[in-house]
Structures are given as C-alpha cells and as structure tokens.
Amino acid sequence: MKSVTIGGVTIKGNVALSPMAGVSHVAYRGICREKGASYAPTELVSARSIRYNGLEKSMQYLRIDPETEGVTAIQLFGSEPDDFTAAIDKIMEHPLLSKVDIIDINMGCPVPKVVKTGAGSALMNDPETAASIVRACKAALEGAPRHIPVTVKTRIGFDPGDSGRPDLARAVADAGCDMLCVHGRTRPQMYTGSCDRKAIALMKEAIRGYDIPFFANGDVTDGPSAASLIGETGADGVMIGRAARGNPWIFEEVSAFLEGRPAPNPPSERERKEMLIRELKGRCLYCEEEFAVREFRSVMPFYVKGIRGAAQLKVRLCSALTVNEIKEILEL
Ligand SMILES: Cc1cc2nc3c(=O)[nH]c(=O)nc-3n(C[C@H](O)[C@H](O)[C@H](O)COP(=O)(O)O)c2cc1C
Structure with missing residues (x-):
C-alpha cells in the first residue's frame, strides 16, 4: 500500500475523505478510516469564532477522536492571520484537540458568506494574505510538543476564466505549507460543471521543487476515476467528497483499484x-x-x-x- 508523508505525519494509503460541512462528523470519519480512508479532516471551522467565542461553541465540528480516526486533521477558515494564531493557541491548550495531527486551512470555500469576509476561496485572489496565514499557523504550532504540519485545500481559481493559480500554490508552499490539495473547479462553479484536471496539474507542477505532497480532488466516484485523476495531474493522492456521502465503502473500492487488488463486494x-x-x-x-x-x-x-x-x-x-x-x- 502506498503511504504519503505530510510534514512528518505518515498516512496509510493515498485516498482521503474530503472535508464536507454537515457530512464530516467525527462518527463518520471513524467509519471512513475503518473502511480504508487514509485520513479525514473535520469540516471547516471559523478561526475567528474560536478566537472570540471559544472552543465550546464550535466543539460539535472540531471534535476529533484519535482512537477511531488514526491521523486527525482540523480544518480552519478565516482571513486574518491573528485569528488563526489565537484559534491554534486555544486548540493546543485543549486536552483532546491538542492531540490533533494536522491543521488544514480552507482556501476554497465558495459560499458568499465566507468569501465576503476575505476567507475561503477569496484567499486565492490574495496570495500574500494566504501565505501570511500559513506562516501564522506554522509559528503558532512551533512550540507544540510534536511537529504538527499545516496543509492547504484550495481550488483552481477564483474567477470564471481561471485555469489554475500557480501563484497561490507557490505562495503557500514558500510559506511552509506541508501539503496542498486542489479541487479542479473555480469558485463560481461551486460544485457544478466539469473538473479541470489540466489546471490541477498546473498547480502541482508549480510546487514541484518544494518536495511536499499534492492531492487532487473533484469528481472521484470509483477506482478508475481516482486512477485517471492521479494519472492526469501527477498527484500523490486524492480526496473524495460527494461520492463518499453515505458511502464509506468507496475507500475500500478505490484503494483496491489503485493497488491492483480485486474489487471488494459492494455492500448489501x-x-x-x-x-x-x-x-x-x-x-x-x-x-x-x-x-x-x-x-x-x-x-x-x-x-x-x-x-x-x-x-x-x-x-x-x-x-x-x-x-x-x-x-x-x-x-x-
Ligand atoms: C455539502 C458539502 C460541504 C462541503 N464542505 C466543505 C468544507 O467544509 N471544507 C472544504 O474544504 N470543502 C468542502 N466541500 C468541498 C469538498 O471537500 C470537495 O472539495 C468538493 O465536493 C469536490 O470534490 P467531489 O467532486 O469529490 O465532491 C464541501 C462540499 C460539499 C458538497
């Protein structure tokens, strides 16, 4: 089985559950892990809300369970580096949450409420702030007893005409991001239209010299679609979103295909x-x-x-x- 090392944290296999609000519950993430997902980040949680309202208000989304999940990852969103610093400080003071293995930064959310604040996919248009956020997260995690990598999940562009944002990919890699995942759609596409694999490949190519893993995301529904996404983008692995809803068996199926093993029986x-x-x-x-x-x-x-x-x-x-x-x- 292929394994991928993200800033010193090794995950088994290269097929992850893509973070999804309302779906990526800790109970489901444990199930996905059992069924072969390499890891599964939480859904996006507001760094600003953690900073000003504390952890309890967001605990429903932030909760991790290292025992069932294996490698754990918390996804934060925001637009102010200081919010991330404060949120991470709080996370690292918490008895359970401080056990987290990876902090992921959302730079792809297309929802207007998020974009309006300069967060989510808006960060694609502001690589400088995006890089500052990565640096702030890295600095906040410096004193942690273990090395906790910082990853970024983004899209191929903010505007309809965008076909890849290598500038953003390089900016976050320069800032020390330990892994990049790119969804092959632009912000206005939301979840519709086709996934642009060439644009994903362009962003992968942009960080070739940085020696950090790269995950591709978009429209994986089975083994063959995962294999062709990896083949066409040069990605080290894939994240699966919508096709994994109510379908944790997809991780067994896709992993088996990628590893050349016989397909498992579909669930009854x-x-x-x-x-x-x-x-x-x-x-x-x-x-x-x-x-x-x-x-x-x-x-x-x-x-x-x-x-x-x-x-x-x-x-x-x-x-x-x-x-x-x-x-x-x-x-x-
Ligand atoms: C209901 C729903 C909620 C989502 N929530 C998040 C989220 O919290 N964080 C994130 O990075 N992406 C989120 N996404 C995007 C997915 O992680 C993924 O990038 C996207 O669905 C494309 O992958 P797919 O074609 O495999 O579904 C969400 C998508 C859906 C459909």
Whole structure:
C-alpha cells in the first residue's frame, strides 16, 4: 500500500475523505478510516469564532477522536492571520484537540458568506494574505510538543476564466505549507460543471521543487476515476467528497483499484441500512438524539440511494425524530 508523508505525519494509503460541512462528523470519519480512508479532516471551522467565542461553541465540528480516526486533521477558515494564531493557541491548550495531527486551512470555500469576509476561496485572489496565514499557523504550532504540519485545500481559481493559480500554490508552499490539495473547479462553479484536471496539474507542477505532497480532488466516484485523476495531474493522492456521502465503502473500492487488488463486494442493502444506523448512533453520542436525527436528514438519503423504494423511504426517514423510528422505517 502506498503511504504519503505530510510534514512528518505518515498516512496509510493515498485516498482521503474530503472535508464536507454537515457530512464530516467525527462518527463518520471513524467509519471512513475503518473502511480504508487514509485520513479525514473535520469540516471547516471559523478561526475567528474560536478566537472570540471559544472552543465550546464550535466543539460539535472540531471534535476529533484519535482512537477511531488514526491521523486527525482540523480544518480552519478565516482571513486574518491573528485569528488563526489565537484559534491554534486555544486548540493546543485543549486536552483532546491538542492531540490533533494536522491543521488544514480552507482556501476554497465558495459560499458568499465566507468569501465576503476575505476567507475561503477569496484567499486565492490574495496570495500574500494566504501565505501570511500559513506562516501564522506554522509559528503558532512551533512550540507544540510534536511537529504538527499545516496543509492547504484550495481550488483552481477564483474567477470564471481561471485555469489554475500557480501563484497561490507557490505562495503557500514558500510559506511552509506541508501539503496542498486542489479541487479542479473555480469558485463560481461551486460544485457544478466539469473538473479541470489540466489546471490541477498546473498547480502541482508549480510546487514541484518544494518536495511536499499534492492531492487532487473533484469528481472521484470509483477506482478508475481516482486512477485517471492521479494519472492526469501527477498527484500523490486524492480526496473524495460527494461520492463518499453515505458511502464509506468507496475507500475500500478505490484503494483496491489503485493497488491492483480485486474489487471488494459492494455492500448489501442491509449493510447499508445498518451503517446508516451505526453512523446515527455515533452522532447521538455527542448530542441530543432528536438534534442528531435532524442533522442527519441531509445525509440519510445517500445511504438509501438506489435501494428499491428509495424515494418513499427518503421522505419517511426525513420526518422521523428518533433512532427507533428510523430503524422501523428501515425494517431493521
Ligand atoms: C455539502 C458539502 C460541504 C462541503 N464542505 C466543505 C468544507 O467544509 N471544507 C472544504 O474544504 N470543502 C468542502 N466541500 C468541498 C469538498 O471537500 C470537495 O472539495 C468538493 O465536493 C469536490 O470534490 P467531489 O467532486 O469529490 O465532491 C464541501 C462540499 C460539499 C458538497
């Protein structure tokens, strides 16, 4: 199995879960790891909110579980280097969160609320600030008892005409970023249109001399699409987003394909339903049952996608309020 070393932290394999708000719950990240994901960062968390409101308010998103996750990574977003410094200081003072292995910086979020503040994908248009943020994170982690690498996840551009931002890639690499992941879409594309692999390759090429790993991201749905993304971009690995929703088995499948092993059997209908319940119960460990069930409404449909009667099932699942009701609906 190929392994990748990110600033001294070695991950097994080269197929990671891409961070997704509402999806990348700690319960799900542990499941993905079990099913072969190399690692799985948290969803994006505001560095400014941590700075001014403390960790508790964001704990639902920040929580890590080194035991089930293996290598852990927290993704932060923001636009002010000082916010990152303050957020990391707080993280490093926390008994659980200080065990984190990697800090990832979001430089790709296209959501207007985030972009308006100069954060997320807006940083692609401001490589100087992007680099300052990386430097601030590195400096804040300098005193840590272990080396904690800083990684960056971004896109191929901010404007519709952009086809790669090698300037941004070089700026963050110069600033000491330990790994770069690039999603092959521009900000206005959000998650639509095709993924521009040439633009990803251009950014990979831009940091060739820096000796840091590079991950490609966008539209991986199976082994062949992962292999061709790696082949066409020269990436060291891939991150899988949407196709992994309600489908942790994708990591076994893609890893097997990349390593030339036979494809594992796809999960049965029952296994999928049982995994849905397992993730939901995992989510319930951290909050009120009804809250967990409501939050899980955006994910449940993916677990039953393609199952006979899925349309009806989805409607019923999304009106349930307890785990038992959901079990009944799924006839488990
Ligand atoms: C619902 C949803 C939430 C997302 N949240 C985040 C996030 O918190 N941080 C991040 O870096 N990217 C986020 N993304 C982007 C994904 O990580 C990924 O880059 C994108 O979906 C492209 O990969 P895919 O084609 O495999 O889905 C999100 C995407 C989706 C669909």
